[in-house]
Amino acid sequence: MKMEPQVTNCSHRAQSCPRQWATLKETESAIERFCESCSQTVYLCEDEGSAITHAIAGHCVAMSLVSEPELPAMWLGTPPKVPVITDAQREALKQHHLDSEKVRALKDAKYSNRLCEYCGFPIATWRKTCWVCDAAERRRPT
Numbered sequence: 001m002k003m004e005p006q007v008t009n010c011s012h013r014a015q016s017c018p019r020q021w022a023t024l025k026e027t028e029s030a031i032e033r034f035c036e037s038c039s040q041t042v043y044l045c046e047d048e049g050s051a052i053t054h055a056i057a058g059h060c061v062a063m064s065l066v067s068e069p070e071l072p073a074m075w076l077g078t079p080p081k082v083p084v085i086t087d088a089q090r091e092a093l094k095q096h097h098l099d100s101e102k103v104r105a106l107k108d109a110k111y112s113n114r115l116c117e118y119c120g121f122p123i124a125t126w127r128k129t130c131w132v133c134d135a136a137e138r139r140r141p142t
């Protein structure tokens with residue numbers, strides 16, 4: 001599965017935030033780049049632990065997410081026939097859903113005062129459970 005670093009918790013909402021690590025301005029540090037749209041340093045996180053730490057510190061974070069071309073094409077309206085989804089696409093889709101829950105959790109970092117005891121992602125003060133584990137729970141086969 002191909003994973004590409006993407007800016008995951010930009011909260012500066014510049015319309016033109018490219019959100020792609022590859023397009024950010026390089027710095028002396030291999031794991032820091034500068035987003036010229038948001039005027040923020042973006043930190044490349046190799047693992048979820050450092051993504052969580054940076055998100056809590058209020059930093060822009062780039063982490064590897066499953067890349068779009070691997071996902072099955074989406075249909076709008078009624079498809080002419082049942083789309084065929086390959087195993088690789090199904091796997092990519094699963095990862096893509098999980099990725100989006102992780103990104104949600106990272107965005108909640110600034111409203112969080114605790115971390116999930118199972119996955120370590122931040123939980124917003126108003127939530128009982130975390131996005132990431134909730135998603136895993138929902139998808140568990142019954």
Ligand SMILES: [Zn+2]
Binds near residue numbers: 118121
């Ligand atoms: Zn969790």
